[in-house]
Amino acid sequence: MTRRQKYEADLRRRAGIKAGLSTAAVLLAIAILVPMAPGWPAVKKSFFNAEIFLKTFPGLLEAFVLDVAIFLWSVPLIAALGLGLALMRDAQSPGLMPLRLAAIGFIDVFRGVPVILVIFLIGFGIPGLGLPRPYNSPYIWGTVALVLTYSAYVAEIFRSGIESVHTSQRSAATSLGLSHGDVMRYVVLPQAIRRVVPANMNMLIALQKDVALLSFIGPVEILRQAGVYKSLMANFTPYVGAALIFLAVTIPATRFADYLLNRQRRARS
Amino acid sequence: MTMQKISMALAALVLSSGSAFAADHCAAGKTISDGVLTIATGNPAYYPWVMDDAPESGAGFEAAVAYAVAGAMGFAKEDVVWARAGFDESIQPGAKNFDFNMQQFSITEAREAVIDFSDPYYSASMAVLVRQSTVDAGATATLASLKGLKWGAVASTTALPVVTEIIVPSASPLLYDDNTNVVEAMKAGQIDAALFDLPTALYLSAVVLDDGALLGQFPADSTESPDQFGMLMEDGSALRACVNEALGEITSNGTLAAIEAEWLQETTGVPVIK
Structure with missing residues (x-):
């Protein structure tokens, strides 16, 4: 080990000790100060009630299966519609202008309206037109609402990916004799989609939480189940349980998105 | 008419007690602001519990x-202040912005712990609220028939x-945030039936749904734990004994029954489920 390496190792060691000490001090302060607050016993009873937690957690996990199911069947639909919209918006030929305008209008509307409003409007409105069962199911129309909203966001992400591929590549491919469709399929999209994977990971994490909004139109998923327990027991602990279940999924997903971003940055530099 | 009589009786009561608020009354010093009784209701508050979302009207x-x-309890009408607070x-733990909260809160043991x-x-x-089409399709007031509904x-x-x-029921129920959304789902045909307390169900079927039934x-006493509404107070509220005393008084002198007859009289005539 050279003197320089030794010096740097020493610096890192000291930085590590400092970081550890300051983190421990903050955690200790929280652990000591919060229970000293006058309302802590009441807060503990209402939010961190072990007995209620144990009683409601299995039911919450069961309800979470519905969240996962809605998420799983929504994702491919969002990906397909989002990509379709991005391609429509990228249509080059002047004759396809109506297609472009339609895509722009769609994206503007569904990106601009709060998700919950779309869910109410589509979830209650369309079945209200008189559809027979089972075609008026809140699962179907709630999913449609989620897919419409999220595909508008995802379309913009795909578009940014498509535009990030330099036009010289399109020109080069065209000069090799590839048709417009083939240029998109074999040259632009493979690069574009790869580049926007981290951004789309963020959308997946957001979607995973927004699935809970479908509870507003009837389905009893985890958020609603927690609300039911809350009302029956007059206690907020089930919400804490639901939050933990969400975190158990979103934190690993977020770390994975970070990992993808880092890998991409290393590959570019 | 009865209402006017009641308020006149109340006014007489208040006037006869001389000063509107006697210092030795059981509520003295126990309300969140002295000499004033703060009562919370829902936002919005629904018919027939509160008319036109204006509890001040009484x-x-x-x-x-x-x-x-x-x-x-010894409070004059102008010493009653209204607040709005949801469930x-x-x-939630901590200070409340009301002395007691009335919005059809059912008394349950689990809730009473908090x-x-x-x-x-x-x-x-x-009461079971349905649309006429469900009745036409053959639904009846029997448990066997109710099981088959959504x-x-x-x-x-x-x-x-x-x-x-x-x-x-054979299919798991769908759940909503408020009465309006339940009615909306019923209009959309996503659910056949919904359960409400009887006065609310009567209102929804008569006013909100075009073809409600x-x-x-x-009946209130048919289940082993009847659904009874109580005024909600902070855990360990000092005011509780005083409120119960007042409730006992208006129950024994017939005022409560008169108010119920005035506002909730139509609740008979709905078939009992077998």
């Missing part, structure tokens, strides 16, 4: 009961345990 069952209780705000309830001021039947309920009410434990009711 019109509607709960608004009338509130003023009667306040009067019996979540009412059960908050205090007064003695019950109303025992509610649970159910909905407001998630935060005690109607849900009745659906899942007494009716036990009441299929039947579970």
Whole structure:
């Protein structure tokens, strides 16, 4: 080990000790100060009630299966519609202008309206037109609402990916004799989609939480189940349980998105 | 008419007691602001519990009961202040912005561990709200028929345990945030039936739904734990004994029964579920 390496190792060691000490001090302060607050016993009873937690957690996990199911069947639909919209918006030929305008209008509307409003409007409105069962199911129309909203966001992400591929590549491919469709399929999209994977990971994490909004139109998923327990027991602990279940999924997903971003940055530099 | 009589009786009561608020009364010094009784209701508050979302008028069952209780506790009408607080705000730990909260809160043992309830001021039947088309399709007021329906309920009410434990429908119920959304789902044909307390169900079927009908009711005393409404107070509230005393007074002198007859009289005539 050279003197320089030794010096740097020493610096890192000291930085590590400092970081550890300051983190421990903050955690200790929280652990000591919060229970000293006058309302802590009441807060503990209402939010961190072990007995209620144990009683409601299995039911919450069961309800979470519905969240996962809605998420799983929504994702491919969002990906397909989002990509379709991005391609429509990228249509080059002047004759396809109506297609472009339609895509722009769609994206503007569904990106601009709060998700919950779309869910109410589509979830209650369309079945209200008189559809027979089972075609008026809140699962179907709630999913449609989620897919419409999220595909508008995802379309913009795909578009940014498509535009990030330099036009010289399109020109080069065209000069090799590839048709417009083939240029998109074999040259632009493979690069574009790869580049926007981290951004789309963020959308997946957001979607995973927004699935809970479908509870507003009837389905009893985890958020609603927690609300039911809350009302029956007059206690907020089930919400804490639901939050933990969400975190158990979103934190690993977020770390994975970070990992993808880092890998991409290393590959570019 | 009866209402006017009641308010006049109240006014007389208040006037006869001389100073509007006697210092030795049981509520003295126990309210959140001295000399004033703060009562919370829902936002919005619904018919027939509070008429036109204006509890200050004293019109509607709960608004009338509130003023009667306040009067019996020694508060003049102008010393009653109204606040709005939903269920979540009412059960959260910490200081409350009301002395008591009236919005058809059902008294349950689990809830009582966190908050205090007064003695019950109303025992509610649970009624089954459907659309005429469901009745035409052959639904009847029998448990066997009810099991086959698609159910909905407001998630935060005690109607849900009745659906899942007494009716036990073959398809799992859909749950909503408030009455309006349940009605909307019923209009959209997503649910066949929903369970409400009887006065609310009567209102929804008569006013909100074009083709609403009441299929039947579970009488208040038929279930082993009848649905009784109590005024919600902070856990360990010092005011509780005083409120109960006032409730006892208006019950024994017939005021409560008169108010109930005034605002909730149509609740008979709905078939009982077998």
